[in-house]
Amino acid sequence: MTELDVQTLQRRLAAFASARDWEPYHTPKNLAAALSVEAAELLEIFQWLTPEQSARVMERPETAHRVADEVADVLAYLLQFCEVLGIDALTALSEKIDRNEFRFPVPDRRNPPEPDDRHSSE
Template sequence: MDVTDSVPPDQIAALQHRLAEFAAARDWEQFHTPKNLAAALTVEAGELLEIFQWLTPELSLTVMEDAESAERVEDEIADVLAYLLQLCTVLGVDPLAALAAKIDRNEERFPVR
């Protein structure tokens, strides 16, 4: 199954458009350079990691059972995805095509034995 089969590309494009409109309405496009977006993506990924930082592997599997921590996880995942999609928009990268191509390369690099 191809990754692009499971996520409608129009949903990704709609989210990218919505993010672009949100930034434009606030005149934030001037700050949305590839460097700044990559840095923001890293910061948000760090904030996601912070939630799990001192948990044992077993406890990390239960993080979504608590409503408050589940909300924090979802918020940070949303932030990571938002910056990733904005970076893709600025660079002209189709995120689903890039992921599908990467999976293809990994399947060749790491064959099932």
């Protein structure tokens, strides 16, 4: 099996769409909508499961297959969305993690905040 990377997958997705003349439909708005629909289809699998059942969803081949397919659909539309808008998905994620590490520092477990102080910065 060949090693996978984001750019290769984006090229494959673009070639797939191009071969079917789908580019006119792959606007940012349409791709964002499709991404949302696919994310909802992923959520639907878990909708009525208990937390315990949801943690075991990959143990059953029929649900594991559905989850993997929906994850693939979400990722495909996200990568196509990024390609159309010129967003480097891995760079965007890395920069977001950097901002979150700054915004949400690791708590000092030796001196936990008092209960009234936990939300004082909001």
